[in-house]
Amino acid sequence: MMILSRLLGCQEQLGFLHQSKEELTDSHPVVCNRNILVELEEGVGVAVMKMKSPPVNSLSLDFLTEFSISLEKLENDRGCRGVILTSAVPKIFSAGLDIKEMCGKSAEHYAEFWRAVQEMWLKLYKSNMVTIAAINGNCPAGGCLMAVSCDYRIMAENPKYSIGLNETQLGIVAPFWFKDTIANTIGHRATERSLQLGLLYSASDALKIGIVDELVPEEKVLNAAAATMSQWLAIPDYARQISKSMMRKPTLDRLLTHRESDIQNFVSFVTKDSIQKSLQTYMESLKQRKG
Numbered sequence: 103m104m105i106l107s108r109l110l111g112c113q114e115q116l117g118f119l120h121q122s123k124e125e126l127t128d129s130h131p132v133v134c135n136r137n138i139l140v141e142l143e144e145g146v147g148v149a150v151m152k153m154k155s156p157p158v159n160s161l162s163l164d165f166l167t168e169f170s171i172s173l174e175k176l177e178n179d180r181g182c183r184g185v186i187l188t189s190a191v192p193k194i195f196s197a198g199l200d201i202k203e204m205c206g207k208s209a210e211h212y213a214e215f216w217r218a219v220q221e222m223w224l225k226l227y228k229s230n231m232v233t234i235a236a237i238n239g240n241c242p243a244g245g246c247l248m249a250v251s252c253d254y255r256i257m258a259e260n261p262k263y264s265i266g267l268n269e270t271q272l273g274i275v276a277p278f279w280f281k282d283t284i285a286n287t288i289g290h291r292a293t294e295r296s297l298q299l300g301l302l303y304s305a306s307d308a309l310k311i312g313i314v315d316e317l318v319p320e321e322k323v324l325n326a327a328a329a330t331m332s333q334w335l336a337i338p339d340y341a342r343q344i345s346k347s348m349m350r351k352p353t354l355d356r357l358l359t360h361r362e363s364d365i366q367n368f369v370s371f372v373t374k375d376s377i378q379k380s381l382q383t384y385m386e387s388l389k390q391r392k393g
């Protein structure tokens with residue numbers, strides 16, 4: 103009952119989670135944090151992590167910390183073998199890193215923020231669980247990083263949604279481990295073009311280039327993710343996990359080896375006047391586009 107009332111509390115607060123009371127039983131333990139709703143279907147061993155930080159699920163320090171803690175809890179839960187990552191905010195998967203965390207703050211804050219970004223990626227990319235991104239909205243930059251860090255991506259076939267690493271369009275540079283993660287997904291040449299031009303791909307182009315694995319009608323994204331999850335979970339965990347680690351370890355080790363210098367690079371890059379100016383101009387352009 104406690105679980106039910108906590109989730110209903112969140113529903114009232116958000117007003118856009120479309121679950122009925124009947125669906126919410128104690129066999130689906132729910133943890134309703136500030137930014138992420140985690141629902142674990144125990145019999146099946148699959149958790150759904152729903153990002154719910156309106157307006158755009160931007161990855162703030164607070165969000166990233168909660169994400170890493172939630173994922174670690176699931177990782178340590180022997181009853182959980184798979185995670186579906188999706189959004190409870192209509193039309194948005196995630197707008198990527200919270201630009202406000204990179205503007206007008208101290209060097210100490212930037213270092214803490216960047217360590218949290220690294221931690222989120224390390225935990226997601228090396229997860230032993232099967233991870234599936236159910237991309238039900240726009241997915242630029244850090245949102246795209248999260249999605250390509252999963253094992254499989256299903257995107258809503260909505261021509262209004264896009265996905266990609268658009269950092270250069272903001273006048274900033276995706277760090278080497280963003281680059282490695284996308285290159286591991288779409289290959290070197292496509293990554294080179296994609297990063298230099300800061301390309302955001304429509305859902306259909308994303309499928310063509312391989313950033314996503316499958317497109318489905320919007321209302322079927324979660325069901326399709328659940329169906330794919332059961333295929334992946336049919337493989338013995340141990341064999342699948344070793345295969346995943348074999349593919350991903352060199353990329354993970356590269357950041358682990360250079361973690362501190364990567365933080366220093368970020369801090370010295372983001373504290374440059376020219377970069378601060380670019381980020382502020384970009385934030386203003388987002389606001390103007392609205393008006």
Ligand SMILES: CCCCCCCCCCCCC/C=C/C(=O)SCCNC(=O)CCNC(=O)[C@H](O)C(C)(C)COP(=O)(O)OP(=O)(O)OC[C@H]1O[C@@H](n2cnc3c(N)ncnc32)[C@H](O)[C@@H]1OP(=O)(O)O
Nearest residue numbers: 157160197198199200201202240242243244275368371388
């Ligand atoms: C020598 C080599 C050196 C290399 C060194 C490398 C060091 C590392 C360098 C730094 C690397 C950083 C990597 C960065 C990664 C990122 O993720 S940066 C973030 C990029 N994100 C974006 O570009 C997305 C921007 N947002 C949008 O395009 C749109 O908001 C949307 C997602 C398509 C949604 O559109 P819509 O529904 O129309 O909402 P809006 O009205 O635009 O937005 C609503 C409010 O949200 C604010 N907002 C949007 N995005 C962000 C964000 N990312 N962070 C913070 N805030 C955001 C937006 O301003 C609106 O605010 P209000 O006007 O106050 O309502």
